[in-house]
Amino acid sequence: MSEVQARRGVAGRSRRGRALVAGSIVLALIGGGVWWWAYGDSTVEVPDRICGGALPGSAAAAVLPKEGTAYEERSDNEFGKGEEPGVWCNVGAGSQSIIFSSWWSVSDLGARGAERSGNTAIQLGQSKGYTNEIDAELYVSCRGRSASKEWLKVRVARYRGMDRPRDGQAAVPLAELVGDAARYVANELGCEGASKIPRGVPSMKP
Structure with missing residues (x-):
């Protein structure tokens, strides 16, 4: 593998890594938003x-x-x-x-x-x-x-x-x-x- 190909491979892996991290953050934020909405807006039920x-x-x-x-x-x-x-x-x-x-x-x-x-x-x-x-x-x-x-x-x-x-x-x-x-x-x-x-x-x- 040439030096140019190696650099391209590293760059590709780096971009994929950043994309995965960004995707994880987005999913975490979405998940957190759904959790907060369900938690914050739930109806309180006091037992008899x-x-x-x-x-x-x-x-x-x-x-x-x-x-x-x-x-x-x-x-x-x-x-x-x-x-x-x-x-x-x-x-x-x-x-x-x-x-x-x-x-x-x-x-x-x-x-x-x-x-x-x-x-x-x-x-x-x-x-x-x-x-x-x-x-x-x-x-x-x-x-x-x-x-x-x-x-x-x-x-x-x-x-x-x-x-x-x-x-x-x-x-x-x-x-x-x-x-x-x-x-x-x-x-x-x-x-x-x-x-x-x-x-x-x-x-x-x-």
Whole structure:
């Protein structure tokens, strides 16, 4: 093989190599575009029951985005067995999440929270609290469950990444969620106030 033929062969292989690399990049971009489109535009489906089946999913569906990343959840199977309840469920979809938590309290601060600017007072039976577009709380009587604290604060809060979404659409479904959560938590922990929490959505008092 002459030097000219060798150079032509190297050049041909080089062009074919560049074409293959370029083709691979194009295919990767196309594939990435298809994946992103299917991932970003998919319809969010929230199950009928969430948090390991503990709560109805309808109110969560009203809070979470209708499109985006698929629904997922993490729930604590050991909830109620420790001294401090803490965070017991986290559900999310479409870059937003809803976090459910419960904490012991020395006093009933539900009415005080309702007095803060931007909050709407809610009440479910004898349990009082508040709701707004980013979180909701209810205080449940739970004497005897904790050695020094007689109240249980049940809280539901939503997040969008590290931000707190403010779209004015979530106050009512968050109130419904915290009502469902309060019933569940009070029964799981054996709170004396559990029997005094009625079914239904908390009443709202502007």
